[in-house]
Each structure stands twice: as structure tokens, then as C-alpha cells.
Amino acid sequence: xxxxxxxxxxxxxxxxxxxxxxxxxxxxxxxxxxxxxxxxxxxxxxxxxxxxxxxxxxxxxxxxxxxxxxxxxxxxxxxxxxxxxxxxxxxxxxxxxxxxxxxxxxxxxxxxxxxxxxxxxxxxxxxxxxxxxxxxxxxxxxxxxxxxxxxxxxxxxxxxxxxxxxxxxxxxxxxxxxxxxxxxxxxxxxxxxxxxxxxxxxxxxxxxxxxxxxxxxxxxxxxxxxxxxxxxxxxxxxxxxxxxxxxxxxxxxxxxxxxxxxxxxxxxxxxxxxxxxxxxxxxxxxxxxxxxxxxxxxxxxxxxxx
Amino acid sequence: xxxxxxxxxxxxxxxxxxxxxxxxxxxxxxxxxxxxxxxxxxxxxxxxxxxxxxxxxxxxxxxxxxxxxxxxxxxxxxxxxxxxxxxxxxxxxxxxxxxxxxxxxxxxxxxxxxxxxxxxxxxxxxxxxxxxxxxxxxxxxxxxxxxxxxxxxxxxxxxxxxxxxxxxxxxxxxxxxxxxxxxxxxxxxxxxxxxxxxxxxxxxxxxxxxxxxxxxxxxxxxxxxxxxxxxxxxxxxxxxxxxxxxxxxxxxxxxxxxxxxxxxxxxxxxxxxxxxxxxxxxxxxxxxxxxxxxxxxxxxxxxxxxxxxxxxxxxxxxxxxxxxxxxxxxxxxxxxxxxxxxxxxxxxxxxxxxxxxxxxxxxxxxxxxxxxxxxxxxxxxxxxxxxxxxxxxxxxxxxxxxxxxxxxxxxxxxxxxxxxxxxxxxxxxxxxxxxxxxxxxxxxxxxxxxxxxxxxxxxxxxxxxxxxxxxxxxxxxxxxxxxxxxxxxxxxxxxxxxxxxxxxxxxxxxxxxxx
Numbered sequence: 001x002x003x004x005x006x007x008x009x010x011x012x013x014x015x016x017x018x019x020x021x022x023x024x025x026x027x028x029x030x031x032x033x034x035x036x037x038x039x040x041x042x043x044x045x046x047x048x049x050x051x052x053x054x055x056x057x058x059x060x061x062x063x064x065x066x067x068x069x070x071x072x073x074x075x076x077x078x079x080x081x082x083x084x085x086x087x088x089x090x091x092x093x094x095x096x097x098x099x100x101x102x103x104x105x106x107x108x109x110x111x112x113x114x115x116x117x118x119x120x121x122x123x124x125x126x127x128x129x130x131x132x133x134x135x136x137x138x139x140x141x142x143x144x145x146x147x148x149x150x151x152x153x154x155x156x157x158x159x160x161x162x163x164x165x166x167x168x169x170x171x172x173x174x175x176x177x178x179x180x181x182x183x184x185x186x187x188x189x190x191x192x193x194x195x196x197x198x199x200x201x202x203x204x205x206x207x208x209x210x211x212x213x214x215x216x217x218x219x220x221x222x223x224x225x226x227x228x229x230x231x232x233x234x235x236x237x238x239x240x241x242x243x244x245x246x247x248x249x250x251x252x253x254x255x256x257x258x259x260x261x262x263x264x265x266x267x268x269x270x271x272x273x274x275x276x277x278x279x280x281x282x283x284x285x286x287x288x289x290x291x292x293x294x295x296x297x298x299x300x301x302x303x304x305x306x
Numbered sequence: 307x308x309x310x311x312x313x314x315x316x317x318x319x320x321x322x323x324x325x326x327x328x329x330x331x332x333x334x335x336x337x338x339x340x341x342x343x344x345x346x347x348x349x350x351x352x353x354x355x356x357x358x359x360x361x362x363x364x365x366x367x368x369x370x371x372x373x374x375x376x377x378x379x380x381x382x383x384x385x386x387x388x389x390x391x392x393x394x395x396x397x398x399x400x401x402x403x404x405x406x407x408x409x410x411x412x413x414x415x416x417x418x419x420x421x422x423x424x425x426x427x428x429x430x431x432x433x434x435x436x437x438x439x440x441x442x443x444x445x446x447x448x449x450x451x452x453x454x455x456x457x458x459x460x461x462x463x464x465x466x467x468x469x470x471x472x473x474x475x476x477x478x479x480x481x482x483x484x485x486x487x488x489x490x491x492x493x494x495x496x497x498x499x500x501x502x503x504x505x506x507x508x509x510x511x512x513x514x515x516x517x518x519x520x521x522x523x524x525x526x527x528x529x530x531x532x533x534x535x536x537x538x539x540x541x542x543x544x545x546x547x548x549x550x551x552x553x554x555x556x557x558x559x560x561x562x563x564x565x566x567x568x569x570x571x572x573x574x575x576x577x578x579x580x581x582x583x584x585x586x587x588x589x590x591x592x593x594x595x596x597x598x599x600x601x602x603x604x605x606x607x608x609x610x611x612x613x614x615x616x617x618x619x620x621x622x623x624x625x626x627x628x629x630x631x632x633x634x635x636x637x638x639x640x641x642x643x644x645x646x647x648x649x650x651x652x653x654x655x656x657x658x659x660x661x662x663x664x665x666x667x668x669x670x671x672x673x674x675x676x677x678x679x680x681x682x683x684x685x686x687x688x689x690x691x692x693x694x695x696x697x698x699x700x701x702x703x704x705x706x707x708x709x710x711x712x713x714x715x716x717x718x719x720x721x722x723x724x725x726x727x728x729x730x731x732x733x734x735x736x737x738x739x740x741x742x743x744x745x746x747x748x749x750x751x752x753x754x755x756x757x758x759x760x761x762x763x764x765x766x767x768x769x770x771x772x773x774x775x776x777x778x779x780x781x782x783x784x785x786x787x788x789x790x791x792x793x794x795x796x797x798x799x800x801x802x803x804x805x806x807x808x809x810x811x812x813x814x815x816x817x818x819x820x821x
Contacts, residue, residue, distance in 0.1 A: 161414035168397045175395035
């Protein structure tokens with residue numbers, strides 16, 4: 001039972017940075033913009049978070065700095081892709097590489113120095129319930145925040161006029177422009193939201209998950225977040241499920257390695273990636289349903305006419 | 307009574323063209339006013355100026371007697387001017403009511419809005435279900451959504467741009483009833499069209515445009531079609547020369563029991579389609595767009611491989627399993643509806659575009675293209691089919707739609723196909739060029755080739771075809787002899803009366819919303 005509980009909680013925690021980054025990217029892609037630079041923005045968030053922490057700022061402000069850093073880096077992408085209408089793939093890849101470099105530069109000097117991690121908070125009354133309390137009510141604030149963001153993103157997309165507008169722009173920016181929406185402005189906002197969420201996901205890694213700065217510490221999670229959005233067929237619920245699956249597989253293979261399974265550790269390490277992609281491919285087989293949620297204008301530069 | 311809308315001396319020029327030259331017109335409250343003209347006469351530019359999407363270089367616009375100083379779409383809405391575009395600005399992945407909500411100001415109240423949509427749609431006889439996803443709607447239904455969207459804003463002037471090109475003859479009559487009702491309630495209507503019969507049926511006044519100028523203003527109910535056509539075209543319409551012909555003994559192209567799943571959610575599945583085309587005849591396929599014409603053309607041309615080789619047979623030889631290139635090798639010509647991008651590569655020279663399909667005429671040796679031959683071939687096509695172009699080096703996208711169409715049709719005909727499939731032969735082509743293309747089709751059919759024409763223009767099909775099939779919801783009707791049928795019969799088949807009425811709406815089922 002203890003093992004189950006610890007695997008469960010570890011899964012939730014491992015999935016949190018993915019949920020944050022992928023929910024951000026989901027909003028970006030729903031507006032018809034493809035930002036491949038999540039990995040870079042996460043690294044920038046992680047590095048600036050650690051930097052702010054060692055600069056003596058309180059943890060809350062360190063997290064805010066990480067979010068702002070992620071947003072700022074996404075603005076670079078935004079200027080290239082939205083204002084200058086460059087190829088979004090190229091601009092996103094550039095951001096991924098740029099982020100790796102900038103974060104390495106910012107993190108110089110803090111290398112492998114442990115950070116006092118953000119601690120789990122207890123919820124009076126609930127956290128003391130045996131098992132349940134441990135499983136559901138003993139996390140750091142960012143885990144709860146990721147749940148809140150899931151709810152907020154779902155509500156925004158499907159219940160508000162602004163969300164409807166965002167989806168409409170993702171389907172046909174030309175029609176949206178004809179009705180009188182400011183396509184570029186709304187896409188900028190979406191891109192910045194995505195950047196902030198990626199920065200937050202990165203900060204989660206360096207301030208909670210493995211509380212220290214290591215170069216390239218995201219280890220491909222930005223790319224997994226990207227894949228989650230695509231394979232989730234642009235639906236928030238599936239993004240979260242996919243993130244949990246990935247987190248769970250990560251924890252399970254670590255357990256397997258610890259128990260000394262006679263499988264090369266490299267193979268075990270690759271399992272989460274394989275399993276997540278296979279499952280998400282399988283559940284996104286319904287092409288008709290896919291077509292409804294797919295932002296048709298994805299990655300196409302928009303030039304307002306007339 | 308002050309006119310609802312008055313234009314005085316509107317002029318607008320683009321580099322190289324004068325789109326509108328000193329145009330004046332006035333529309334009274336409750337009047338249905340036609341703006342009649344060929345493609346390229348300046349109608350669309352004029353409408354954009356009225357709606358405020360573009361600005362005129364000169365002239366003034368008055369609304370209810372007051373000058374409109376700074377014009378723009380937002381001003382139009384304030385003035386009560388609404389426009390139904392020819393190409394709808396609807397989002398497919400969301401519902402009807404969500405689409406309408408997007409263009410309504412203020413907070414979103416989907417339930418309340420859905421109620422109002424139902425109310426307005428019932429009041430004006432435009433049945434639509436506000437909860438349907440737009441992608442499950444037919445083109446005609448989408449148009450109703452657009453009109454209802456405009457009506458919800460209680461317009462004083464409604465502009466309709468070629469509204470009937472996507473409708474069956476019966477649906478056109480229903481639309482006219484709605485428009486007359488609106489006009490009785492005092493709403494002015496500006497009706498843009500190139501169809502004379504409709505204008506004579508519906509409108510109280512007509513302003514005729516040619517080459518950007520007003521060539522006449524008249525009461526279309528009193529004028530004859532010939533008079534209106536003369537104002538519109540500047541000369542009498544050419545008469546088609548249709549000779550009787552001798553049919554080949556066996557069909558040149560036949561499709562038997564072809565069933566093909568749609569490739570996308572917006573596509574139409576083909577359901578056991580059978581048709582035959584004999585040498586010496588023109589066979590027409592009528593139907594409202596989106597009923598499987600694109601899929602059928604792809605299956606015949608080879609852009610899609612059919613399930614069984616025997617589904618498509620050319621001169622006794624099964625070709626359903628062959629790709630488009632091999633089918634061309636065997637003598638099947640194809641002119642797709644999109645000229646730029648599918649019928650021709652826009653930035654390529656005409657000679658290079660000729661090479662794309664005419665390489666079969668010995669223009670390629672050992673994998674190397676013989677450009678000299680390609681240029682000669684292109685020049686030959688340009689001369690013979692009277693294409694207005696600066697020689698074979700002209701780029702495809704530099705030609706007008708009509709001229710490029712003449713070039714592509716010419717290119718295919720010069721390949722001497724046994725069967726020619728041509729989709730929307732005269733879309734966006736001016737009257738003169740259209741007549742030329744149609745006459746060419748008649749001529750090659752009379753020389754023993756089989757011609758299949760897919761078109762949404764019924765008049766065109768009745769003008770040139772020997773037999774007509776009707777496609778509806780992916781099913782093809784029996785063949786009808788032109789001499790024995792009429793527009794009403796074909797129109798009923800286009801709506802699929804009796805057979806498919808329960809079909810709509812079911813497409814949304816099976817969508818898996820659960821995770």
C-alpha cells in the first residue's frame with residue numbers, strides 16, 4: 001500500500017511540469033500558432049527561477065520571475081512569427097536552441113548547488129486522513145495550481161466568448177479578421193500565455209522536482225509537452241491524462257531500475273516516451289473527432305488583407 | 307422620400323484597371339435593386355465600397371440623405387448595412403449559434419441567442435437548427451445562417467453577392483420569398499447577380515455595369531432578357547452551334563457501382579455510382595456543390611484510386627487501380643475546377659505548365675525536357691484557343707481566369723484524349739470566353755470523343771449537354787435526356803427529394819467527445 005501511495009504521489013508530481021507547459025501550448029496552438037520552443041522556454045524559466053532564488057528573493061517571487069522570463073522569451077518568438085511572419089517551425093526551433101544557451105549562461109555559478117525546495121502544504125483536516133490525505137492533500141502549491149489551470153483552460157476554451165474567439169481564429173484567421181477580431185493581437189496573448197506556463201513548468205523542475213540547476217535539466221520534457229498537445233487532439237482532458245501516463249511510466253521505470261530488473265536501464269528509460277506516444281496515438285484514431293478540435297490554421301502565418 | 311442609399315460619382319482604380327468609373331445609383335427604402343454585370347464588371351468592388359471594406363478614390367455615399375464621411379465596416383453596421391458574402395465567413399468546427407454569437411456585440415448568451423435564431427429563422431422561412439455544427443451543413447444551409455446572422459441585426463439595407471450560385475432552383479424561389487418579405491417590411495436589398503432571369507423575377511430596379519461603368523438603369527420586369535444582356539455584354543450573346551451526332555457503339559468511359567468513402571469529415575462518400583459516356587456526346591453532372599462532385603472527379607481522374615479496378619473503365623479497359631498519370635497515358639483528359647494550383651502551377655510559365663501534362667507528346671527524352679517543343683506546343687495552344695497572353699513565357703498567374711481556362715482546356719484537348727472530364731468549365735470566366743470554351747467542348751464531342759462536364763450552372767448544362775445526371779448526397783440519378791427533361795425535374799433531383807431527407811444531421815453522431 002505504501003508503495004502504491006508513493007508511486008501515485010510521485011506520478012502526480014512528475015506530471016505537473018508537463019501539464020503546465022502542455023496546457024500553455026494547447027492555448028497557443030488553439031489560436032493557430034505552433035511554438036516548438038517549449039523546451040527552451042522551460043529551461044529559461046528553470047534557470048531564472050534558480051537565479052532569483054539565489055538573488056535572495058522569496059520563493060513566490062522566484063516563481064513569478066520564472067513565469068515572466070518564459071513570457072519574455074515567447075515574445076521573441078511572437079515578434080518573429082507574428083509580426084515578421086517568419087516560418088513558425090524555424091522560429092520555434094530557434095527559440096528551443098536559444099533557450100538552452102541562455103539558461104546555461106544564467107545558471108552559470110549555481111551549477112548543482114541545492115535549492116531549498118518549495119515544500120508541500122498541509123490542508124487542515126484533509127491532509128490527516130489516512131492514505132487519502134497522503135494521496136490527494138499533501139502537495140506543493142504548484143500542483144494544486146496546475147489543477148486550477150486545467151479547470152481554467154477548459155472553462156475558458158469552451159464556456160467563454162474569448163475562448164470561442166480563440167478557437168475561431170485557430171480555424172480561420174481570415175474569417176475572424178473579416179468579422180473584426182484582432183487576430184495578431186489575440187495570437188500574441190496566446191503565445192505569451194504559453195510562454196508563461198512553460199516558464200512555470202521549468203521553475204517547477206528547478207525549484208521543486210529536482211531542486212537545483214543543471215544544464216539542460218528539462219531533459220526533453222518540453223518536447224514531450226509538445227507531443228502531448230498533438231496526440232491529445234487539442235483537448236485539455238487528454239493532455240492531463242497523457243501527462244499522468246508519462247509521469248506514471250517515468251516513476252515505474254525508476255522503481256524497476258531500483259529493484260534491479262534485468263532490462264538495460266536505457267530501455268527502461270525510454271519506456272515513458274514510447275508508452276505515452278503509443279497510447280495517445282491509439283486514442284486519437286477517430287479522425288472525425290480529431291478534425292473538430294484541430295486548429296486548421298496551425299503554423300500558417302497570417303497576413304491581414306485589405 | 308430620401309433614398310436609403312445614394313452613390314454619387316464613385317470611382318476606384320487599381321494599378322492597371324479602373325474598377326469603378328463614376329458610378330451613381332440610388333436605392334429607395336424597401337426597394338430590391340439589382341446590380342447586374344459580368345464577372346469583372348466592377349460589381350464586387352462597388353459592394354466593398356458600399357460596405358466600407360475598401361475606400362473609393364472619388365465620389366460620395368449618402369445614407370438616408372446624410373453624407374457618410376468616414377466609411378468602414380463598423381460604420382456600416384451602425385448605419386444598418388449588412389452583407390451576405392459569396393464565400394461565407396463561417397467557422398466549421400463550432401455550432402451555428404456560436405458562429406452567430408461571435409459577430410454579436412456584448413456578452414455571450416448562447417441559450418438566449420439560440421432562441422432568437424429560431425424565432426428569426428421561422429419568421430422568414432429560413433429553417434436552421436442553431437445547435438448543429440456548421441461543418442454538417444450544406445452550402446445552402448450555410449447561406450441561411452449568414453442571412454439569419456444579418457437579420458438578427460435588423461438591417462436597413464441588405465447586400466447579397468451572387469446568393470443563388472449555391473442553390474437549387476427551388477431553394478432560389480424560397481430565398482426570393484424571404485427577400486420579398488423583407489422588402490415589404492421596409493428593408494432595402496441590393497442584389498448582385500449576373501443571372502438575368504433572377505433579376506427580372508425579383509428586382510424592381512436594375513443598374514447594369516460593364517467595364518466599371520454604368521451602362522443602363524432600367525426596370526427589369528419590363529425589359530427583355532436580350533435587352534439586359536446587351537447592356538451587360540455590349541453585344542448580342544453568341545448562339546451555340548449544336549449539331550446532332552453519332553454515338554460510338556460502346557461507351558468510351560464508364561463508371562459502374564462505384565462506392566468510395568469520404569477522405570475527410572467534410573467530404574462526401576460516393577454511393578454506388580454508375581455512369582456511361584459514349585463517344586460523340588456531352589454528359590453533364592448537375593448538383594449543388596459539395597454533394598460528391600469533387601470526390602467523383604478525383605475517382606475518375608485517378609487522383610484517388612478506387613476500390614476495384616473495374617469501377618472505372620476506359621474503352622473496355624479497367625483503370626480504377628491506375629494513378630492519374632497512367633490514366634492520362636491511356637487517353638483520359640482532366641480539367642479540374644481550380645485553375646491555379648491544380649490545373650496549372652501559378653508561378654510557372656505557360657510552356658512549363660504545358661509540359662506538365664503534354665510531355666506525353668514527345669517533349670521528354672531520356673528524362674530531359676525539350677523546352678523548345680514545349681514552347682512550340684504552348685504557342686500553338688495560345689493561337690488556336692485565342693488565349694490572351696504574352697506568349698509561352700507568360701506566367702500562369704498573370705493570366706485572367708478566363709484566359710487561363712482557355713489555355714488549360716486547349717492543352718488537354720490538344721493531347722487528343724478519348725474522354726475528357728472537365729469540372730466547372732466556365733467558373734469566373736466572362737461571357738465571351740465561356741461561349742468559346744463551351745463551343746470547343748461541343749466540337750470535340752462531335753468529333754467522336756466523350757466529354758463529361760461537372761457543373762453547378764444548370765443553364766450551362768442545358769445548353770451543351772446531350773444527357774444529364776444529377777448528383778446528390780454522393781448518389782447519382784438515372785441519366786436524363788436533355789430534350790425530355792426540364793429545370794424543375796433536375797432541380798428536384800438536386801435536392802434529393804424523397805430519398806435523403808433523413809440523412810442530414812446524422813453526421814455528427816459517432817463523434818467521440820469522451821476522453
